[in-house]
Amino acid sequence: MSDLSGLNVTDLHFAYSGEGFRVQVPRLNVSGGKALALAGPSGAGKSTLLRLFTGLLTPNAGKICLGSTQIDLLNHEQRRAFRLKHIGLVFQDFALLDYLTVTENILLPHQFRGDVGTSARAKMHELTERLHIDQYVNKRVSQLSQGERQRVAVARALVHEPQFVFADEPTASLDPARGRIVVDMLLEDARQRGACLVMVTHDPNLLPMFDQTVRMEDFATA
Amino acid sequence: MSAAFHLAARYVLRHRIQSALLAGALGLVFALPLCLRVLIEHAQQELRARAAATPQIVGTRGSALDLMMTALYFKRENLTPLPFDALAELRRTKSATAIPLHLRYQAQGAPIVGTELEYFTFRGLKLAAGKQLSRLGDCVVGSSAAKQRNLQPGGHVFSSPEQAFDMAGVYPLKMRITGILAPNGTPDDEAIFVDLKTTWLIEGRSHGHDDLKKDDSVILKKEDGNIVGNAAVRMFNEVTDANLASFHFHGDIATYPISAVIALPNDAKAEALLAGQFARSKDKQLIRPRDEMESLLAQLVRLEGFAASALLLTATAALFVTALVFALSFRLRQREFATLEDVGVSRLSLITVKVLEILFVGVAAVGFGLLLLLLASEVAPHLLRWAL
Numbered sequence: 001m002s003d004l005s006g007l008n009v010t011d012l013h014f015a016y017s018g019e020g021f022r023v024q025v026p027r028l029n030v031s032g033g034k035a036l037a038l039a040g041p042s043g044a045g046k047s048t049l050l051r052l053f054t055g056l057l058t059p060n061a062g063k064i065c066l067g068s069t070q071i072d073l074l075n076h077e078q079r080r081a082f083r084l085k086h087i088g089l090v091f092q093d094f095a096l097l098d099y100l101t102v103t104e105n106i107l108l109p110h111q112f113r114g115d116v117g118t119s120a121r122a123k124m125h126e127l128t129e130r131l132h133i134d135q136y137v138n139k140r141v142s143q144l145s146q147g148e149r150q151r152v153a154v155a156r157a158l159v160h161e162p163q164f165v166f167a168d169e170p171t172a173s174l175d176p177a178r179g180r181i182v183v184d185m186l187l188e189d190a191r192q193r194g195a196c197l198v199m200v201t202h203d204p205n206l207l208p209m210f211d212q213t214v215r216m217e218d219f220a221t222a
Numbered sequence: 223m224s225a226a227f228h229l230a231a232r233y234v235l236r237h238r239i240q241s242a243l244l245a246g247a248l249g250l251v252f253a254l255p256l257c258l259r260v261l262i263e264h265a266q267q268e269l270r271a272r273a274a275a276t277p278q279i280v281g282t283r284g285s286a287l288d289l290m291m292t293a294l295y296f297k298r299e300n301l302t303p304l305p306f307d308a309l310a311e312l313r314r315t316k317s318a319t320a321i322p323l324h325l326r327y328q329a330q331g332a333p334i335v336g337t338e339l340e341y342f343t344f345r346g347l348k349l350a351a352g353k354q355l356s357r358l359g360d361c362v363v364g365s366s367a368a369k370q371r372n373l374q375p376g377g378h379v380f381s382s383p384e385q386a387f388d389m390a391g392v393y394p395l396k397m398r399i400t401g402i403l404a405p406n407g408t409p410d411d412e413a414i415f416v417d418l419k420t421t422w423l424i425e426g427r428s429h430g431h432d433d434l435k436k437d438d439s440v441i442l443k444k445e446d447g448n449i450v451g452n453a454a455v456r457m458f459n460e461v462t463d464a465n466l467a468s469f470h471f472h473g474d475i476a477t478y479p480i481s482a483v484i485a486l487p488n489d490a491k492a493e494a495l496l497a498g499q500f501a502r503s504k505d506k507q508l509i510r511p512r513d514e515m516e517s518l519l520a521q522l523v524r525l526e527g528f529a530a531s532a533l534l535l536t537a538t539a540a541l542f543v544t545a546l547v548f549a550l551s552f553r554l555r556q557r558e559f560a561t562l563e564d565v566g567v568s569r570l571s572l573i574t575v576k577v578l579e580i581l582f583v584g585v586a587a588v589g590f591g592l593l594l595l596l597l598a599s600e601v602a603p604h605l606l607r608w609a610l
Contacts, residue, residue: 080566083564085566091561099233104228112566112567
């Protein structure tokens with residue numbers, strides 16, 4: 001049985017071909033149930049790191065292990081299947097489908113896994129209530145405000161109870177109070193389920209809430 | 223598959239107006255050549271059947287096509303009239319049964335066909351209500367003509383004047399409707415049939431008026447045994463049992479006009495003899511509608527070929543434009559597909575979503591096209607009747 005409890009990165013090296021940008025992470029460990037905040041200025045490589053951790057980019061060297069799975073060794077199709085099952089992603093631009101309702105957007109990962117059952121729906125209701133978007137479940141997301149859309153994106157990332165949650169500035173579109181609710185929820189969810197949370201943020205006020213904080217300056221980037 | 227189906231269906235439904243427009247345009251350009259074929263095929267069948275059922279037509283020399291269309295479809299082509307004597311001449315040959323046609327007038331927009339009772343037997347026209355023509359001024363109405371104008375046996379219908387402001391022209395005749403014909407799906411359904419003499423009555427070659435011998439005040443002069451009435455003489459515009467006897471013809475009936483004669487030759491030999499006889503005539507012609515119709519249809523088929531080629535080119539262009547529309551749409555939604563892939567949706571599923579979206583529009587286009595085809599086959603008979 002796979003050990004899906006934490007993120008372990010060793011001697012990671014990545015550079016975009018033809019560009020000067022590169023990122024190096026000698027060692028990074030985030031245990032299951034713990035939360036890591038990735039902080040740093042724009043263009044420092046935070047989103048690139050998230051893409052590496054989720055298998056959307058392949059490192060030039062080093063190892064990225066999500067639990068017992070070394071994701072950089074998987075092929076495209078295996079990574080896709082792994083993401084669908086074990087990873088929850090919150091994108092900076094929400095990446096919701098405007099022509100679907102809130103319910104349909106949230107249940108999208110379940111739908112493509114073919115397991116939209118009672119438990120998935122129950123989880124969705126729990127999340128929408130906690131994120132205060134339960135009154136919009138039958139509305140199309142194009143009818144929602146930016147903040148509401150962001151919360152739908154968070155619910156979609158958590159609905160299939162993934163072991164790894166990667167969030168790229170999920171509070172960017174929210175007022176401080178709502179932002180704190182969202183971060184609280186992400187942290188609480190990760191701690192309750194023993195999941196591993198990695199979140200990119202600009203907001204220094206949020207950093208104390210995390211178990212670990214890494215500044216991009218700590219990694220060799222150029 | 224069900225997730226891809228759901229996603230594709232939701233996208234198409236969300237953009238239903240654009241999708242319907244695209245499907246409608248596609249369905250239209252692909253259905254048009256087929257609709258054209260259906261319409262032409264139906265027209266060919268109907269035109270051929272009518273022509274084949276009419277062995278020969280005699281008329282004055284001129285356009286054979288005009289003669290055929292007038293005699294078969296009661297078109298008012300202003301044919302130069304034949305003298306009534308031509309009918310007698312044809313009958314004297316004893317080679318054919320001859321049925322006269324007088325096709326100049328209308329009543330409420332329906333053609334008035336002046337003929338003899340043999341016409342009804344020849345065309346297999348049966349009465350659905352009422353009785354056959356029994357005297358001057360009677361008419362029998364085709365089923366569609368009666369239905370459209372709400373005409374019933376026992377009612378009346380007026381012949382229309384040729385020109386509304388021509389006071390000296392043809393005077394409207396009030397005709398008694400004696401019967402309504404059963405529908406038979408031919409131009410006979412649209413016509414009003416009268417006896418040949420009734421058309422001459424409409425034309426003014428025969429008339430009825432007060433008896434001049436009974437009232438001296440209406441006499442203008444008497445000369446050589448003839449009595450000439452003045453303007454006070456009451457002319458009848460309706461034939462009744464009471465005034466029937468007063469109707470009389472002036473001049474030589476042999477010179478009275480008819481439009482054409484349908485000839486039903488006794489056999490193939492008689493048909494050939496008649497054709498030869500009229501080929502030598504300087505003022506008359508005999509046509510075989512079947513041959514004339516075939517040459518007309520050959521032209522039609524050539525035209526259809528051009529039209530079909532043009533429509534096929536349009537359809538090909540439409541196909542390219544549709545492909546471009548989909549390609550641009552997918553490109554615009556690249557971010558959406560990338561997101562789905564990031565979330566973990568397989569490329570195969572994404573391709574399925576795209577294929578299903580195209581399929582939905584395609585199926586809607588086919589459905590719309592079939593609907594148009596159905597409509598074309600429904601309206602084809604009416605369209606031909608209306609066009610002719």
